[in-house]
Every structure is written in structure tokens, then in C-alpha cells.
Amino acid sequence: MDSFAIFPADSLPFYGKTSVMRSIKLISSLLLFICSTSLFAQKKTTVPVKEEPKDVLTSSLFNGLQFRSVGPAITSGRIADIAVNPKNYSEYYVAAAAGGVWKTTNAGITYSPVFDGEGSFSIGCLAIDPTNTNVVWVGSGENNNQRVVGYGDGLYKSEDAGKSWKNVGLKNSEHIGRIAIDPTNSDIVYVAAYGPVWNSGGDRGIYKTTDGGKTWNKVLNVSEHTGFNEVMLDPRHPNIVYAAAHQRQRKVFTYIGGGPESALYKSTDGGATWNKMMSGLPGGDLGRIGLNYSPANPDILYAVVEATEGKGGVFKSTDRGASWEKQGGYTSSGNYY
Secondary structure: OHHHHHOOHHHOOHHHHHHHHHHHHHHHHHHHHHHHHHHHHHHHHOOOOOOOOOOOOOHHHHOOOOOOOOOOOOOEEEEEEEEEOOOOOOOEEEEEEEOEEEEEOOOOOOOEEOOOOOOOOOEEEEEEOOOOOOOEEEEEOOOOOOOOOOOOOOEEEEOOOOOOOEEEEOOOOOOEEEEEEOOOOOOOEEEEEOOOOOOOOOOOEEEEEOOOOOOOEEEEOOEOOEEEEEEEEOOOOOOOEEEEEEEOEEOOOOEEOOEOOOEEEEEOOOOOOOEEOOOOOOOOOEEEEEEEEOOOOOOOEEEEEEEHHHOOEEEEEOOOOOOOEEEEOOOOOOOOO
């Protein structure tokens, strides 16, 4: 070993050189193994530092954004009704199907909302008491039946020209078609309650009050599926009452817009008894019927009738509904399928 240590490697015999080279390789391999094992152990035992999640929803992210209206598609929706003060034509009220009640006192130059604080934004009809024009009636829940229909919470009454309102009943009607006030007695009012459109039941039929809305009596009922969209009085003889029944119901997949229970009715005793007035009108299933009288001659009535097989149209009666004659084939409907 001593001679091996003092002689250079190139002076050793051949077998000596071979041993030295093997030893060097062995030592090198051992050193490499030890270093790599040490490094592997260090990497394996190193625990990465967990970073706290950053809040990406910072105020600076939204500084450039502003709120915008995304609906309803038509602000305030359809105009459902207009009631003009019979003693002052510059003053009238406008019912918006999805926008409350508006009032003008300057013939429409400006309008003010008068119903924003009440329980319903959807309005179906209006009526001004012809005797006391400070008394205004509002039927909530628009009187149409399309998918985007707003429902209401009954009937409202104002005794101070729209400054304040009181809910006076029929809260389960959801949709009210028309209001008729006795021109000789302000306490007598008739209401055409349409009833819910998405299901049966509720407050539907012709209702009458004789105490200014404190109590209500259903004077005409057809069924849980049929409500009323029209009611009107003969202005000369307010005990003569006309009404239009409409059988309808909306489903998610379609709209059932008519049936055998749609019809016109007449009472000559203030709603105590009723008779159908269908002579000359189409037979079979009928849809919605619009009804009104001629202000010049209330004996003349007009009806716009939806019917199957193209039988609908505009009909006229000259004998207070005893018989009808078709005037044309035009029909109109506010219902979207």
C-alpha cells in the first residue's frame, strides 16, 4: 500500500492501474449516490408555503359598469283602461297593465302616479263615480290573459280623487275586467271579476255591492273555470245589467281561450235574475266577447265575438240584446299564444 501511494499511476504495473481506476469509479459512484440521496431527501421534506386566495371581486373591477334596465320588455305594459271625469274632460285617469294608475289634470300634458303605494302594480280597469267624481274605483290585475300577465289583489276605492286608496275586497279575483257604477246611487256598484288565469276558482263572477264596497254579493256565477270580463248598465235604467262571461285558462304549454260557457247575459232586475242573450250569435265554443252600448241610443248594443271556424266578428243588436246581426268578420284579441 505504501509503494502504491508513492508511485504515480502511470508507473504502476497494468494490474495496479486497473485497480486504481476501479477504485476511483467506485468512490465517484458512492459520492454521486450520497449527494443525490441528500438532495432528494431535502426536496421531499420541503413543505410549500400555501398562498392565501386573492379576492378577485374588487371594487376596481366594477368601476366601469352601470346598472341598466333588463325588463319588463314594455315599461308599464299595455294601457288597460282610461276613465275621464264627466264633469271635467281635462281630468282623467289611466290604468297601465303593469305600471299602476296615472292622473292628469291638464288633458294629458303631464301625468302623475297616484297608485304607487298600493298593493298591486297591475291594473285592469277604472271607473269614476258619475255623481261624485272624487270617488274613483280601481280593479287590480290586468284584464288580459297572455303569458306575461300581472295579477292583482282585488278592488280599490278612493274618495279624494286618487290621493288615498282603500282595498275594499275581492282579493282573490287576481284579474278584474270592468266596473259599473249606478248613476242614481253611488253605493251600488257591479264588478266583473275575471278570476285567476293560471288556475280555476278564486273570486270570479259578477259581484254587487249596495253599501259602497263594504260588503259584496255574487249575483251571477257560471263555474270555477269561467269569469266575467264585461259588465255595464243601461244609463237610463240602471237595473238593466249586461255581462259577458269568458271561459279561459292559461297553461305553460298553451292558452285555452274559450269554451261552451262563454256567453252574454242580461238582467232586468238589478242582478237578481239573469238570462242569456245569444240569438243570432255564433253557436259552439266562444272566446272572449267585448261588449258596449251606443251613448247616443243605449238600445243599440255592439259585441265583438271570438268564435271557432271563422264565425266570429262584430255583431249589433237594436233591441237591447234580444237579437243580434253580424256586421263584419273583424275580431280582436289581447291574448298572446
